Amino acid sequence: QKEVEQDPGPLSVPEGAIVSLNCTYSNSAFQYFMWYRQYSRKGPELLMYTYSSGNKEDGRFTAQVDKSSKYISLFIRDSQPSDSATYLCAMRRTGNQFYFGTGTSLTVIP
Amino acid sequence: DTEVTQTPKHLVMGMTNKKSLKCEQHMGHRAMYWYKQKAKKPPELMFVYSYEKLSINESVPSRFSPECPNSSLLNLHLHALQPEDSALYLCASSQALAGISEQFFGPGTRLTVL
Numbered sequence: 001q002k003e004v005e006q007d008p009g010p011l012s013v014p015e016g017a018i019v020s021l022n023c024t025y026s027n028s029a030f031q032y033f034m035w036y037r038q039y040s041r042k043g044p045e046l047l048m049y050t051y052s053s054g055n056k057e058d059g060r061f062t063a064q065v066d067k068s069s070k071y072i073s074l075f076i077r078d079s080q081p082s083d084s085a086t087y088l089c090a091m092r093r094t095g096n097q098f099y100f101g102t103g104t105s106l107t108v109i110p
Numbered sequence: 111d112t113e114v115t116q117t118p119k120h121l122v123m124g125m126t127n128k129k130s131l132k133c134e135q136h137m138g139h140r141a142m143y144w145y146k147q148k149a150k151k152p153p154e155l156m157f158v159y160s161y162e163k164l165s166i167n168e169s170v171p172s173r174f175s176p177e178c179p180n181s182s183l184l185n186l187h188l189h190a191l192q193p194e195d196s197a198l199y200l201c202a203s204s205q206a207l208a209g210i211s212e213q214f215f216g217p218g219t220r221l222t223v224l
Contacts, residue, residue, distance in 0.1 A: 008150075034212060043116075043200050043215040044153065088152055090213070096141045096160055096204070098213055100152035 006101025019076040023089035030091040114216035133201030
């Protein structure tokens, strides 16, 4: 079983829709949770970072962590065509190793 | 400044060539990483340097040789690569070890091995 599971999609939504992206994990030692956005042929860009259960909001993005269910989500409100990218979740225990999901490919249709 | 820079952006090399990839950050981060990413796959960890010392080597073939000359620079020396080594090579940095720390990525070097 992989440490981090993420549905690869692809996910296609109309402009303005609310998008929900999810990851599950198996190791309860994970403490830090990140979401990255990666455009084609570019490096991942850090979108959201959180270390506790609950919600964290930044503009149109909300990161949600449920440690009891080992489940994290990223919500994108009022989605735009510029949000079309691959979204990677990542997590970390203590130490310097980060564990990535496989990424979800999102297309927002104008 | 949350920028990690990488050079070159693109590199084409033959299997007998020797080349180097370079990475630089000025965020005061003491952990630096090399990842390899194939198309439609997540980044795959290769090496981690912590305080300029190699702390993680994920069983990477010896044709890849990392070097950390100082706390801001990270190199990846390439020699006798294979076509299957063609990929996007990503550098990243974070604050080291204990405590909360995000990881920031550079734009990557797209490597093609002929």
